[in-house]
Amino acid sequence: MSILTKIEGEFDSLLHYLNGKSGQAYNRLREQAFENFKKLGIPTVKNEDWKYSSLKGLEKYDYKLSVASSVSPEEVKSLPFAELEGLQLVFVNGSFSAALSSPLLNEKIKVLDFSEAEKEMPEILNEYYGKGLDIEREGLTALNMALSRQGAVIHVPANTTLEKPVIIRHIHATAEEDVKNSVHHLAVIGKNAELKIVEVFQNIGGNSSFTNIVTEIFVSEEARVDYYKIQDENNSSYHVGTTQVIQKDRSYFYAATFTVNGGFVRNNLNLVLDGEYIESHMYGLYIPNGNQHVDNHTLVDHRKPNSESNELYKGILDDRSKGVFNGKIFVRQDAQKTNAYQNCRNVILSESAGMNTKPQLEIWADDVKCSHGTTTGKLDDDAIFYMQSRGIPKPEAIKLQLAAFAEDVVSQIKWDVLRDELDILILKKLQS
Amino acid sequence: MLNISNLQARVESKEILKGINLEVKPGEVHAIMGPNGSGKSTLASVLAGRETFEVTGGSVEFNGKDLLELAPEERAAEGIFLAFQYPIEIPGVTTINFLKTALNQIRKYHGQDPLDAAQFLKLMKEKAKTVKIDDQLLRRSLNEGFSGGEKKRNEIFQMAMLEPALAILDETDSGLDIDALRIVADGVNQLRSKDRSFIVVTHYQRLLEYIVPDYVHVLYKGRIVKSGTKELALELEEKGYDWIKAEADSVSA
Numbered sequence A: 001m002s003i004l005t006k007i008e009g010e011f012d013s014l015l016h017y018l019n020g021k022s023g024q025a026y027n028r029l030r031e032q033a034f035e036n037f038k039k040l041g042i043p044t045v046k047n048e049d050w051k052y053s054s055l056k057g058l059e060k061y062d063y064k065l066s067v068a069s070s071v072s073p074e075e076v077k078s079l080p081f082a083e084l085e086g087l088q089l090v091f092v093n094g095s096f097s098a099a100l101s102s103p104l105l106n107e108k109i110k111v112l113d114f115s116e117a118e119k120e121m122p123e124i125l126n127e128y129y130g131k132g133l134d135i136e137r138e139g140l141t142a143l144n145m146a147l148s149r150q151g152a153v154i155h156v157p158a159n160t161t162l163e164k165p166v167i168i169r170h171i172h173a174t175a176e177e178d179v180k181n182s183v184h185h186l187a188v189i190g191k192n193a194e195l196k197i198v199e200v201f202q203n204i205g206g207n208s209s210f211t212n213i214v215t216e217i218f219v220s221e222e223a224r225v226d227y228y229k230i231q232d233e234n235n236s237s238y239h240v241g242t243t244q245v246i247q248k249d250r251s252y253f254y255a256a257t258f259t260v261n262g263g264f265v266r267n268n269l270n271l272v273l274d275g276e277y278i279e280s281h282m283y284g285l286y287i288p289n290g291n292q293h294v295d296n297h298t299l300v301d302h303r304k305p306n307s308e309s310n311e312l313y314k315g316i317l318d319d320r321s322k323g324v325f326n327g328k329i330f331v332r333q334d335a336q337k338t339n340a341y342q343n344c345r346n347v348i349l350s351e352s353a354g355m356n357t358k359p360q361l362e363i364w365a366d367d368v369k370c371s372h373g374t375t376t377g378k379l380d381d382d383a384i385f386y387m388q389s390r391g392i393p394k395p396e397a398i399k400l401q402l403a404a405f406a407e408d409v410v411s412q413i414k415w416d417v418l419r420d421e422l423d424i425l426i427l428k429k430l431q432s
Numbered sequence B: 001m002l003n004i005s006n007l008q009a010r011v012e013s014k015e016i017l018k019g020i021n022l023e024v025k026p027g028e029v030h031a032i033m034g035p036n037g038s039g040k041s042t043l044a045s046v047l048a049g050r051e052t053f054e055v056t057g058g059s060v061e062f063n064g065k066d067l068l069e070l071a072p073e074e075r076a077a078e079g080i081f082l083a084f085q086y087p088i089e090i091p092g093v094t095t096i097n098f099l100k101t102a103l104n105q106i107r108k109y110h111g112q113d114p115l116d117a118a119q120f121l122k123l124m125k126e127k128a129k130t131v132k133i134d135d136q137l138l139r140r141s142l143n144e145g146f147s148g149g150e151k152k153r154n155e156i157f158q159m160a161m162l163e164p165a166l167a168i169l170d171e172t173d174s175g176l177d178i179d180a181l182r183i184v185a186d187g188v189n190q191l192r193s194k195d196r197s198f199i200v201v202t203h204y205q206r207l208l209e210y211i212v213p214d215y216v217h218v219l220y221k222g223r224i225v226k227s228g229t230k231e232l233a234l235e236l237e238e239k240g241y242d243w244i245k246a247e248a249d250s251v252s253a
Helices: A003-017 A025-040 A056-060 A073-078 A114-120 A122-128 A139-147 A381-388 A394-410 A416-431 B040-048 B072-078 B095-109 B117-130 B148-162 B178-191 B206-210 B230-239 B242-252
Strands: A087-092 A109-111 A152-156 A166-173 A179-181 A184-189 A194-204 A209-219 A224-232 A238-247 A252-261 A264-273 A279-286 A293-302 A308-317 A322-331 A339-348 A354-363 A369-377 B002-011 B014-024 B029-033 B054-062 B080-083 B090-094 B166-170 B197-201 B215-220 B223-228
Touching: A003 A025, A003 A139, A025 A139, A114 A122, A122 A152, A122 A184, A139 A209, A139 A238, A152 A166, A152 A194, A166 A179, A166 A209, A184 A194, A184 A224, A194 A209, A209 A224, A209 A252, A224 A238, A224 A416, A238 A252, A252 A264, A252 A293, A252 A416, A264 A279, A279 A293, A279 A394, A293 A308, A308 A322, A308 A354, A308 A394, A322 A339, A322 A369, A339 A354, A339 A394, A354 A369, A381 A394, A381 B072, A381 B090, A394 A416, A394 B090, A394 B095, B002 B040, B014 B040, B014 B054, B014 B223, B029 B040, B029 B230, B040 B072, B040 B080, B040 B166, B040 B197, B072 B080, B072 B095, B080 B148, B090 B095, B095 B117, B095 B148, B117 B148, B148 B178, B166 B178, B178 B206, B215 B230, B215 B242, B223 B230, B223 B242, B230 B242
Parallel strands: A087 A166, A152 A184, A166 A194, A179 A209, A184 A209, A194 A224, A209 A238, A224 A252, A238 A264, A252 A279, A264 A293, A279 A308, A293 A322, A308 A339, A322 A354, A339 A369, B029 B197, B029 B215, B080 B166, B166 B197
Antiparallel strands: A109 A152, B002 B014, B002 B054, B215 B223
16 A cells, blocks of 8 residues: 555544544644645655655555554653653654643643644634645645644743743654654744743654654744754654744744754754844754764745844764755845844765755845855864874764864753753764 | 984875984984975874875884884874974864863873863863963863964963973974064973973974074985084074085985
């Protein structure tokens, strides 16, 4: 059975399950989204945006929509980031696990499946759900909209600061079978409110997981959001994720994406700067080895004047791994006095590793400051000899230099405990 | 301590060292002078173990060991230190972190326990004072954005920390104004002792006014063509290199 036939069957049974509940707004979107997906399909390398990243390998696996999970609480608690202090929301194979999560007595945050969310906060869903997404062009986003039933719905009311950060952990229980999930999170941060949030992706077991996730974040006027995404998935995993952000006047958004491990990773980070005096930061670090494939696509859409965006992505690629960086910056005609900076730097450690970088700047305004740069090079032999000449053995010298290369992305993290855990993971990977 | 015998080296197919003979005893300061392109810096690099250069003949014995058999880090652990002509900038690694790693790796090589943070900092403060380098500089990324003088001073500071048996200064005077030169030379002189030897590679006599050598050798076309005492440096200052070139060329012709 082809993957498309399987997906159609799944969608039919989902509609059957939802029978009688289909009047709701998100369900009306569902059928439209599925129609779009059928037209668009799973992207292939003929699609310019997927030129270097092939999903053909998905056909090899027999993905189950597994709700029943075989993981024990001990296993989940023994993974990195399990001890991170904050509101822990744990999703196992795409299903929210109340038992593994923090108690959510806090009134400010709700985690619901969508039918419940519509009962509890219909106005949030109606106003925001799916609003920033492009399901006319993005096949897998459309598929997510068609199939998603679970996710965190987070609403931070105006002038509120969540004392604790939100930690969303996605555990793929892949010890026994190949599993997939279509989680969809929605975070709405009210005027002058603040949120710190991290999404973590981890496998338990060596089978394949196919994650097709969408996270939507609305940053209202003067609101501030720190968003982290940490990927530590296994070598047979597939991950396609879209983080869609809309920012309003004088808001601040910071994103840092760390891909420590993953078989196939495609991250789309889309920022729409729909206001003035906005500040946006995007940092990324990817350190693939073996046959790992990491593709980061970012889009910053400056729509109004006087905003600033700043982007730094860095990669360390070993063995036969492949990396892709595509950074789009749009500066619309209205967006005078825009400052937009983009930089992507890579170190290739092996002859067989490869990196494709493509900055794409489209500027319609005339009074702007934009810069971009990409570099891909080898390790600095002079620096390694310098270290050796002081008594540091070559492997140590290489490790020290790679850690230093990653440092200006890692040191950006203002969340100390998170940074320390991440540092350990990164060093462990660089040592292997 | 150091015995170089008929040392030959090339980079790609270009012969650069064509048979160097040099003996350095404990506590001695040898200056290597010579016109540009004579092979001075190559000699310094070969002794430190830079892979760009291929040793094609000869031998180097250092405290009874075959130096050419050792990796650069092993040479460092055995007591060789090269002060670079162009110290490398390494963003993201502080001088402190760098030197702590280096020092403890050398200690490990000798089967000693690593210094803990407090012991290291104490040692560092002491040595920083000796060579008059600002603590703040050492907390920054290694050499990143340092002025020429600051970089050279950092080299001397590293030398003070690692306490080598043989220090090789590769054109340490290049790019320094007279004040910076004096500070660097003072640092070196502080470190002179009856057990520690120096090879001072320089194009100009100027540095040797401050670091007074026991012997001066002139390198030309990959060979030491003249050796003498510090007076030879003065003669070179006065007359330039042409007379040496003429002398050497007539011998080889």
